[in-house]
Amino acid sequence: MIRYILKRLLQFIPSLILITFLGFLLNDYAPIDPAELLAMRTREGGNPLTAQQHETILREQRHKLGLDLPMFYFSINANYECDTLERIPNRTERETLKKLNEEYRNWPAVSDYYKEIKDFATYIPTMYNSMVNIYDKIKIDSTYQPEITDIRPFITPDNIDRLKALKEKSVQLVSLENEIEIENLFNEIDSLAKPMVSPLAYRKMTTNLRDAFAAVKISSPTSILYPTFSFHTDNRYHRWLFGDGESNLGVLRGDFGTSYTSGQKVGKIIASHIGFTLLFSLGGILLAYLISIPLGVYAAVKKNSWFDRVSSVVLFLLYSMPSFWLATLLLVCFANPDTLYWFETSGLKPAQGYPVDANIFQKLWISLPYIVLPLICFTYSSLAFLSRTLRVSVLENIKQDYITTARAKGLPQNKVVWRHAFRNSLLPMITVLANVFPYAIGGSVILETVFTLPGMGFETYRAILGQDYPVIMAMLTLTAVLTIIGLLVQDILYALADPRISYNRKK
Amino acid sequence: MATYQHTTLWQRLKRNRFAMAAMVFLVALVTLALLAPFIASHKPLYAVYKGQTFYPAFTSKVKYTVVDPATKQTEDIDIEEADWKQMNLESAVWPLIPYSPGRSDLMNANYVSPSGDQLFRTGDGKTIPMPSRFKHRLGTGVRGDDTLAGLIHGIRISLSVGIFAMLIASFLGILLGALAGYFGDTGLRTSRAGLWGMYVSLIPAWFYAFYIRTNTLVDALNGSVWGFALQLLISLALFAAIVALFMWVFRFTIGRIGFFKKQVTVPIDTWVMRAIETIISIPGIILIIAIAAITQKLLGVIIVVIGLTGWTGIARLIRAEMLRIRELDYIVAAQAAGLKRVAIIFRHALPNAIQPALVSMVFGVASAILIESGLSFLGAFQVNSVTWGSMLAEGRNNFSAWWLVVFPGLAVFLTVTSLNLLGEALRDEMDVKDN
Numbered sequence: 001m002i003r004y005i006l007k008r009l010l011q012f013i014p015s016l017i018l019i020t021f022l023g024f025l026l027n028d029y030a031p032i033d034p035a036e037l038l039a040m041r042t043r044e045g046g047n048p049l050t051a052q053q054h055e056t057i058l059r060e061q062r063h064k065l066g067l068d069l070p071m072f073y074f075s076i077n078a079n080y081e082c083d084t085l086e087r088i089p090n091r092t093e094r095e096t097l098k099k100l101n102e103e104y105r106n107w108p109a110v111s112d113y114y115k116e117i118k119d120f121a122t123y124i125p126t127m128y129n130s131m132v133n134i135y136d137k138i139k140i141d142s143t144y145q146p147e148i149t150d151i152r153p154f155i156t157p158d159n160i161d162r163l164k165a166l167k168e169k170s171v172q173l174v175s176l177e178n179e180i181e182i183e184n185l186f187n188e189i190d191s192l193a194k195p196m197v198s199p200l201a202y203r204k205m206t207t208n209l210r211d212a213f214a215a216v217k218i219s220s221p222t223s224i225l226y227p228t229f230s231f232h233t234d235n236r237y238h239r240w241l242f243g244d245g246e247s248n249l250g251v252l253r254g255d256f257g258t259s260y261t262s263g264q265k266v267g268k269i270i271a272s273h274i275g276f277t278l279l280f281s282l283g284g285i286l287l288a289y290l291i292s293i294p295l296g297v298y299a300a301v302k303k304n305s306w307f308d309r310v311s312s313v314v315l316f317l318l319y320s321m322p323s324f325w326l327a328t329l330l331l332v333c334f335a336n337p338d339t340l341y342w343f344e345t346s347g348l349k350p351a352q353g354y355p356v357d358a359n360i361f362q363k364l365w366i367s368l369p370y371i372v373l374p375l376i377c378f379t380y381s382s383l384a385f386l387s388r389t390l391r392v393s394v395l396e397n398i399k400q401d402y403i404t405t406a407r408a409k410g411l412p413q414n415k416v417v418w419r420h421a422f423r424n425s426l427l428p429m430i431t432v433l434a435n436v437f438p439y440a441i442g443g444s445v446i447l448e449t450v451f452t453l454p455g456m457g458f459e460t461y462r463a464i465l466g467q468d469y470p471v472i473m474a475m476l477t478l479t480a481v482l483t484i485i486g487l488l489v490q491d492i493l494y495a496l497a498d499p500r501i502s503y504n505r506k507k
Numbered sequence: 508m509a510t511y512q513h514t515t516l517w518q519r520l521k522r523n524r525f526a527m528a529a530m531v532f533l534v535a536l537v538t539l540a541l542l543a544p545f546i547a548s549h550k551p552l553y554a555v556y557k558g559q560t561f562y563p564a565f566t567s568k569v570k571y572t573v574v575d576p577a578t579k580q581t582e583d584i585d586i587e588e589a590d591w592k593q594m595n596l597e598s599a600v601w602p603l604i605p606y607s608p609g610r611s612d613l614m615n616a617n618y619v620s621p622s623g624d625q626l627f628r629t630g631d632g633k634t635i636p637m638p639s640r641f642k643h644r645l646g647t648g649v650r651g652d653d654t655l656a657g658l659i660h661g662i663r664i665s666l667s668v669g670i671f672a673m674l675i676a677s678f679l680g681i682l683l684g685a686l687a688g689y690f691g692d693t694g695l696r697t698s699r700a701g702l703w704g705m706y707v708s709l710i711p712a713w714f715y716a717f718y719i720r721t722n723t724l725v726d727a728l729n730g731s732v733w734g735f736a737l738q739l740l741i742s743l744a745l746f747a748a749i750v751a752l753f754m755w756v757f758r759f760t761i762g763r764i765g766f767f768k769k770q771v772t773v774p775i776d777t778w779v780m781r782a783i784e785t786i787i788s789i790p791g792i793i794l795i796i797a798i799a800a801i802t803q804k805l806l807g808v809i810i811v812v813i814g815l816t817g818w819t820g821i822a823r824l825i826r827a828e829m830l831r832i833r834e835l836d837y838i839v840a841a842q843a844a845g846l847k848r849v850a851i852i853f854r855h856a857l858p859n860a861i862q863p864a865l866v867s868m869v870f871g872v873a874s875a876i877l878i879e880s881g882l883s884f885l886g887a888f889q890v891n892s893v894t895w896g897s898m899l900a901e902g903r904n905n906f907s908a909w910w911l912v913v914f915p916g917l918a919v920f921l922t923v924t925s926l927n928l929l930g931e932a933l934r935d936e937m938d939v940k941d942n
Binding site for chain 1: 711714722781788793797798800881887902912916920924
């Protein structure tokens with residue numbers, strides 16, 4: 001048995017790696033770059049930053065999160081791709097360059113072009129700022145002479161407007177990957193720059209850009225495509241597993257990292273929320289077993305009685321009932337000031353909290369109006385499923401010869417049903433038990449959101465909406481591990497419930 | 508002797524009243540879904556305006572130019588955007604429900620109940636009580652959008668998610684289950700060179716079939732379903748071709764050396780079972796919500812993800828059936844007669860194994876619909892159109908609009924119930940056992 005369990009655990013390792021890898025993939029394709037999200041959040045309310053400052057912050061954030069590292073121990077790329085792309089802090093730029101490179105397959109030329117457009121995008125705003133600066137001084141003191149004197153005739157309101165337009169155009173370049181759009185933008189820039197008679201090198205700037213882009217276009221592309229491998233000892237997955245040697249200890253030592261949104265440790269978040277989820281999921285499942293066992297067995301024993309028929313229909317309807325509909329209906333009927341206001345709509349306790357000296361039972365009593373409806377919703381679907389399964393399986397067993405034998409030897413009905421028929425009908429019930437753990441998290445997302453319960457499901461939903469990937473990764477991993485434990489427990493219980501099942505090798 | 512069954516499955520099903528009722532309901536749903544644009548639309552089926560005849564609900568033309576016979580003035584009519592109810596139509600035939608889903612009716616905005624006072628603005632700009640022909644039979648939502656029209660069009664989303672997701676899942680489940688069950692771990696043998704060739708081929712096959720085609724596939728996904736299906740098929744074919752090429756090359760090069768010439772078994776059953784274990788350890792709902800958040804809530808992606816995670820049940824059933832069937836005499840006879848393995852599996856064995864999977868497919872459609880409506884209830888995924896879940900969510904936010912709670916929920920409930928009834932009836936008739 002122990003050998004079998006160990007073997008199964010080993011077999012689960014590739015699955016776990018696959019699932020966590022999937023989580024990393026999700027993280028990589030997030031609609032907003034996590035670094036940008038964090039940079040946005042940390043900056044809220046501050047002064048607007050220049051492009052350079054923003055870039056520096058992004059770079060720091062990416063370094064802190066390890067996003068400038070490769071994802072996994074090895075990576076497979078196309079031969080024309082380059083692995084320095086990850087170091088570009090800005091996501092739009094990264095994607096533009098990637099697409100340009102995919103189209104023209106010439107990384108050196110693309111990266112030269114990138115340098116040119118970055119130069120352009122820093123040059124124009126600097127120029128604009130200094131021009132505005134000088135212009136403001138001239139407005140105050142018309143005799144003011146700038147240090148570079150021949151710039152003086154250039155500073156007119158018209159030109160400053162043009163420069164402003166140019167400034168906007170200059171930042172657009174990094175997000176364009178279509179040849180026609182790029183050429184159009186070049187032309188627009190030229191037509192804006194042309195009327196500005198200036199000693200400064202605009203013309204040269206666009207010429208440089210055009211040359212660089214022409215180099216991208218004409219350069220002979222790599223014609224043969226083949227995959228290239230590269231191996232990385234320091235990567236994000238490794239850090240996630242073993243920690244970064246600083247604040248994060250790594251998943252293997254139970255540290256899931258820090259939440260992007262709240263800055264708390266993910267472990268703490270889980271610890272403070274998992275209780276509610278377990279309360280409802282396990283409480284619901286326990287109630288379901290307590291009710292369904294007598295219900296299912298009684299219905300099977302009294303087959304075709306009115307009790308059996310009514311309970312069958314009701315259970316079937318409950319079984320098909322969407323949980324979010326039942327939840328909403330219950331709320332509308334019983335937690336609605338217009339109809340019956342017996343229960344509360346959301347949360348777990350009154351807004352003002354519990355009285356200071358309340359003990360656990362008083363707290364429970366106060367929370368009762370909040371608990372009843374969710375508990376019903378967490379219970380009914382497993383209840384319906386369990387009772388129906390149990391009924392069918394008891395019915396099947398009751399037909400068997402050994403039941404007839406048991407009856408024939410004069411055992412009382414009670415013993416026949418509970419000791420013989422019921423015990424042999426347990427296998428399907430065990431299958432359900434194995435699904436309890438994963439259901440605890442996956443299934444509670446909808447119900448906890450409807451009732452706004454502060455559990456793990458609601459927290460996960462919020463994490464997904466807020467792109468809080470450390471939390472999502474933790475949930476994915478936890479659910480996978482719990483499913484694996486559930487499957488193992490199921491195997492073990494099978495063997496306990498039915499001695500014929502054995503996991504020892506027969507050879 | 509076993510008793511010979513004279514009745515077909517269909518004949519036996521026909522005797523089950525509940526199953527027949529469910530079937531009628533489902534057929535009606537499909538019909539409604541197909542005809543939805545002509546049953547619930549803000550455009551009349553037939554209209555005469557200033558002497559000119561239109562068939563707005565049937566036309567794909569965008570603009571019409573009408574010349575007023577009296578004043579000779581021309582007027583452009585945008586078929587989609589025109590407010591047909593407020594035009595002075597000389598005569599018109601309206602669809603059964605003269606509203607489109609999600610289109611606002613400002614006269615009846617802010618949740619008007621089915622029995623409440625509804626208003627109507629005529630062509631001359633007068634406001635009158637709602638004529639019974641234009642009544643919102645099941646009330647309105649916050650922008651005055653018609654609930655019934657939303658329900659009718661919601662069928663399309665729900666059914667297409669259910670059916671297409673299950674098609675993907677069935678294809679995968681039947682194929683993998685059949686291979687795993689028929690060959691087991693020992694049934695498929697190849698030379699070591701071939702097996703190694705296959706292992707080696709996986710990376711280049713993935714690279715050429717998917718990696719460098721990523722942009723093509725993503726662009727296709729943003730376009731039409733069929734375009735994406737075509738691109739996906741091309742990728743899959745490319746993948747298979749590369750794997751086959753590698754196996755062939757390996758067999759004819761290093762396959763001549765003694766060590767690699769040796770025949771080894773391909774543990775196909777183990778692979779499939781490991782894949783099933785991996786997939787059931789993934790929390791489906793979390794994965795789908797996360798992917799929906801990434802892909803900007805594309806319906807096609809949701810369908811594909813539900814399909815890719817939903818095949819495990821079918822695969823297990825088919826595998827179990829195949830394990831039984833492969834021992835039967837007629838399969839042994841077919842093998843002895845030297846039939847090709849592909850023919851034995853797909854022509855002789857699979858048709859007998861597929862019935863139990865049918866039950867699983869029907870239940871699968873129901874659960875896909877539940878997932879879809881649950882997700883759109885959460886707002887985790889929204890297509891441009893109104894869905895049952897999104898309407899129910901509107902009701903959740905405003906308890907006084909009971910019609911938005913009752914009717915969309917009822918629609919989901921009835922659909923799921925009839926699918927479950929049908930599935931149960933099929934299971935009883937075919938005597939399929941779970942697990």
